[in-house]
Amino acid sequence: MNNTFQAPTIEYGQLAPLLLVFGAAVVGVLIEAFAPRYLRKSFQVPLTFVSLLGAFALILVQVFVSGVPTAPAAMGAVAVDGPSLFIWGVILILAAVSVLLITDDDHFVPQAAAVPGSAEEDDALAEGAAHTEVYPLVLFAVGGMLLFAASNDLLMMFVALEVMSLPLYLLCGLARRRRLLSQEASVKYFLLGAFSSGFFLYGMALIYGFAGTVDLAGISRALGTVSGQDPLLLIGTALLGVGLLFKIGAAPFQAWKPDVYQGAPTPITALMASGTLVAAFGALLRVFWVALGNLDWDWRPVMWGVAILTMVLGAILAITQTDIKRMLAYSSIAHAGFLLVGVIATGDARQNADALSGILFYLLVYGITTVGAFAVVTVVRDAGGEAGHLSRWAGLGKRAPALAGVFAFFLLAFAGIPLTSGFFGKYAVFAAAATGGALPLVIVGVVSSAVAAFFYVRVIVLMFFSEPAADGPTIAVPSMGTAAVVTVAAAATVVLGVFPEPVLRLADQAASTLFIR
């Protein structure tokens, strides 16, 4: 105990991207408070993009001008290391792309407080009202994601988790159409999310009880020194894990994912399916590799089970889905399982770097493809909004060959067919896992991939090999934003499928230093 008060040091330069995003979010709130309704959107949209792209630029500056930091920032609370910076970059790209989808007003309810189907709602619709609060909410969520992936102590992680999740709970309930579903998704997500953060928090408490600190590095050190408190540690690990696995949607904590993905407005689903997953994996890796890295003999078998269950359940349950978003949700569960294979593939430093690099690359390519796929979902519509039911997609290949072609391409990327980015993502992770001695997991992984391929292929069959329904969905003319998203995602999926080397190299470099402690 030192009686003299030392002012905490804050590395503002390193934290600049975070600060920018959060700052922009706060400004966004102020705009909501003070700007007239009709001006809000024209403030919010640029602000959002400027902050996201600015943050991305700051990351580039950090990486290429200042260099990747080698020590944690903010008194050890935030670790701005190679993996963090890579993940930040990925999140910001995915967020920016998702925001392009969000800018399309048609997805969000004009007035959330109005009861669905009421006169109030009709009025709001007629007025052309819109919840521009969406933008600051998204920025808060993105800020939370950034912080979640980079937090170097459990408290920071918990706060980040909530900062990320709370706006998302709200955003889920803002769908313009099928509002009952949207609200249901929101309430389910909220209750279950809160429930899981309860677990996370209790796990954190137990680990604090074990280690006397919530600093990740401190916990790691305590593993070597503290003895006789194993139950605290193990149960704490389990509960902490539950909180994190919930966020990535690993089985048996996957139940929320299909419901929420299906009910939420599609742009928000895109953001969750890409950004949240990335951030959650960042946090998961940090906890299990940095804090609990020396405990890997204990958690690895359990993680094996979780990974297998996740892959198999995700793949099998997806087969019989009839809603496109729900199917993509199950697919996301399966992919979370594949990524978990990478989490398990630890070993020596070189092995860890390989596995990490694989995961980072996978997260990037999966995220981009996912956003692209959901972007396509937003434009296939019928009278009731998006044509979610798969049967409505029959014959899409004839009505809109280009769109269907791109979607098919995304699906093939999900399936991991060579010459798509998804293949290299999967390969990178599986290769690392195989080298790391998890060959059986890899086999389960490829078998699940084969099963998973079935439902991707089924959609392609529907789109291309079936005759179009007479009253099939119309293809909305995509807004500029949506078109851009689809184009960017498709281009990225192709380019990363043919020339992944630059990005792989980047991921390698980001991973080479591993997580700093």
Next chain:
Amino acid sequence: MEPAEIFPHSGGVIGVSWLMIALPLLGAAILLLGGRRTDRWGHFLGVAMSLASFVVGVLTFVELLGLGEEQRRRVVELFEFIPGMVNMGLLVDPLSISFVLLITGVGSLIHIYSIGYMSHDPGRRRFFAYLNLFVAAMLLLVLADNYVGMFIGWEGVGLASYLLIGFWQHKPSAATAAQKAFIVNRVGDFGLLVAMFLIWTTFGSFAYGPVLGAAGDANVPATAIGLLLLLGACGKSAQLPLQSWLLDAMEGPTPVSALIHAATMVTAGVYLIVRSGAFFQAAPTAQLVVTIVGVATLLAGAIIGTAKDDIKKALAGSTMSQIGYMVLAAGLGPIGYAFAIAHLITHGFFKASMFLGAGSVMHAMNDEVDMRKYGGLASVMKVTWATFGLGYLAIIGFPLLSGYWTKDGIIEAAMEHSPILGWLAVIGAGLTGFYMSRVFFMTFHGKRRWAEDAHPHESPAVMTWPLILLSIGSVFGGAFLIVGNRFMTFLSPAVGAPEEPLGFHPFSVPGITTLVLVAIGAGYAWTKYGRSEVPAVAPRGSFLTTFARRDLYGDALNESLFMRPGQWLTRLAVFFDNRGVDGLVNGLAAGIGGSSGRLRRIQTGFARSYALSMLFGAAVVAGALLLVGNL
């Protein structure tokens, strides 16, 4: 005496002996590719190519004769067929040249005859194309200097036979017969193939020269090779147990029956056995089996021949029987080779003559084949009657005609080898006397039993001249070949010769017995079919008659032993494939789909049950960690 050495050869007519194969092949190609444009002159081209081949054959023969006796085995290298395995070349030696002359000679005559016989057929051009193709393949069969080349010809004649039996493919019976011929032949080919595997594995070569030269050495599986070769021979030569296709093959146009299914192709088995004699001489067991097959077939063919009312089928039974004689002779070793080949040649003449005669009769009788609808044709078809008669006399072994010399030789050689075989062959000769007389008398003598619209007439000259020429061969061929062991001497460089050539004993016990039996047979046939009334519908007859009429139940046997079980097997396999193998695959898919359908029910939609699963999951994870941690 061992066969002579083989010498490489180039230059001269022998050097271009490949022309014999190439010319008819070219003819076939032109006729098939040229299409209707060649309709007008196609048959002439066919004849010309066959004749050209004959001319080259004669010139080759002459050149070969010009060489010293020990120099008469010449190999002409052509090209590397399968590198490291087969070099294609032609072996011109007394054995192959004998066949060449028979094939191209008789073949050309039949080509000419066909001009007339097929004159009204819209597919005549195609017919000649197939005939030319046949001649080319048959020549390759006998001329190739190795087993693979021989096999190509072997299957080539099979193809030609398939095409020609099925020439009138619009008749389902013809199409079925063609298919049957090919498939049964393939069974034989299977044996031949496996024999070749053994030959390669043993010797590392397929060429006749080195392989046959070493066939007698120790450690050579000569018995196996011999038996497998015999299987091949049985298929092609319609020997038991692969005889069943030949009678059906009579669905083809009659010239085809004459050329392919009497004179040449069906004798390829005999060629094979004689050519591969070295293996058989090294394997007494195989030889024994050959002779047994020969005798069994000669009797079976004869029995079938006695009961058939269809003139062509009766002749086909006779062909089987006669080839049985040849196979028997070939199984006797060097002592029988010359007789086998000689009988093969004379048979080629008189059987071709009789088949063509039968064709002439059918031509006259509106394609009627039932001999019960013939009778008394001698008066209206003098030339046909005379030539057929000479052929008939030749085949039953009328003294001094061709068959007398060659068949008698076989019987005597067999007698010397094994009296049982010999006496069986004698009985066969007696049967021959009966059934051939039956055919002759039923067709040309007795009452006219013609259909009402039948107006028989003699065939045109283009058809009768070949008959006349062939009957010359039927009359004099045997004597020419046998007297003074001329043929044996000629053939000996190719196939070797016995230490002691068989003497000529016209008045031996078997010789006399044969003549007597033949006379009894012929006499009985005369009383039954020449003098007395022949019923228009075949009488039911005894069990034996039915037995013979039904081809000794060969087809029934095949049907119950192979076809029906085969059909069941096929159905079973298809069922197994659909339900078993594919069922497993689809079942797996359905299983995954079904489990998906059931498992998705766990996603009840109730937030509280999700929470329960989370709590449960948390408990399991914690429990597992504790378990692992305390291990």
Next chain:
Amino acid sequence: MTTHYLVLSALLFSIGAVGVLVRRNAIVVFMCVELMLNACNLAFVTFARQHGNLDGQIIAFFVMVVAAAEVVVGLAIIVTIFRTRRSASVDDANLLKY
């Protein structure tokens, strides 16, 4: 000495968790979650005492703030769905399934 507090904390946490499972009213469910969070707070404070550092107590403050934020968001959502459905039962929200 601190064991009792820990046991109490665990008990509270369990009660909260079981409450989430058994109660239908969304508000009550949510309150049970709050109970779980506060059980955690108790554990933190206890461990802080045990370890003799202040980290746990500070964390408890953070948790309270977060919980408050959560209440804001949660109530907003629950109220909205109640207005729509005229029911706050979590079991009624059952359109999304399988």
Next chain:
Amino acid sequence: MPWLSILIAVPVLGAVAVALLPKGSDKAAKQLALGVSLVVLVLTLVMAVQFAPGNGRWAFQETYDWIPSFGVHYAVAVDGIALVLIALSAVLVPIVILASWHDADGTGADNPPKRSVKTYFSLLLVLEAMMIGVFAATDIFLFYVFFEAMLIPMYFMIGSYGGAQRSYAAVKFLLYSLFGGLLMLVAVIALYSIAGKSTFLFPELIGAIQDPTTQKWLFAGFFIAFAIKAPLWPFHTWLPDAAAQAPAGAAVLLVGVLDKVGTYGMLRFCLELFPDASKFFIPLVVVLSVIGIVYGAIVAIGQTDMKRLIAYTSISHFGFIALGVFAMTANSAAGATLYMVNHGFSTGALFLIAGFLIYRRGSSYIADYGGVRNVAPLLAGTFLIAGLSGLSLPGLSSFVSEFMVLVGTFSSPVENFGFEIPAIIGATGVVLAAIYILWMYKRVATGPTAESVSGMKDLNGREKLVIVPLIALIIGLGFYPKPLLDVINPAVGTTLANVSVPAFAPAHPVADQKGAGQ
């Protein structure tokens, strides 16, 4: 000159060009596709002429780093085996394009819906690029990429342009193959990490795995993928469905080329990378092959659908090829390689002619035909020739390869396994082949003319142009296979040397005055 890269790039560019043609330019799309494929053919022939077997193992070698992080190279090169298979692809594609002229037009007798012509021909060209790529790849990863990516264009060709059951067949095809491919992926990954050479270059990986147990596992991964692809019994059931539903042209490429990747992979990768395991698994593979030969033939006899029948004959033929590969003698392996080429031509011809029949009659059921010979003699005649090649009639190309396979197998001294019995059972295939081909021909083409085929037209000019080169190749290679064998033999020799198996030596060698034998 980077021959192989050009061969891959030209069809890709062609495909893009075809796809970018304006709407409604169907005819131009066809002509452009044909033109591109002919350019590829000419380039291939020019390349093949320059190929000299004596100059080291690989020719036209190109190696560039592709993904250094994974140790992956863009490495292409050919030896004799790859060269003949590339030539096979290059020859078949223009023929298939010409044969498929109306496949997407919706003009067949069964009134298939009109579909995008551009897409069809564009897919064909993409497929061609991948077929060339897969045979040219000498980097195992690159091979895998092509191996899997090939499935996609074929999947769309079956699924969009196929028969009534097309989507079932397409999905089955894709999933089955994908499953195999993924198992292979595991083996590829494991090979990379266990070999520890940080490279996927095939030549460097030869002999990299020494441990017998490891070899066996990795062998299994590769082999199952190849066995599904080939397909070997019992992994074959996707093929009849896929081939029967695919448009005839696609079926030709599927059975003629794509499936060869399986047997090619066995010969190239299984044998050389895992020589000990390959020898260990000889009994298993041989049994599967022999079952395939007989079983495929028997089931073929029982088929009622022409295309399914042809597909089953192919299963029988793939049994021969696998048998030849695993008998591991110079003759059997060279025969198997030659078989891959010959089978492409003969089955290709069969499928295409069956396609012509089906286009006219609107049904693939054998029972719907009868007496075609009477009304369309050329059509029936070519059908017969193609069929005869299918039953390996001597003088036609398949005979040489089948004979080499069987003789080579019979005489194989490898592992003292006793290859005689499998070879003999395999030889029964010649009888069964005669039954299934001739019986089909009899039912389709002979007998009285069936009412439904009475108006059937004979081959038109385009169709003749399709069939003539195939039949010329079938007959030409039947009598003179030497050009191909001269290219194949040294390559097979190298492969077998890497497996280190005893060469065949006759039990009782004879001095052959003409130098045949070893």
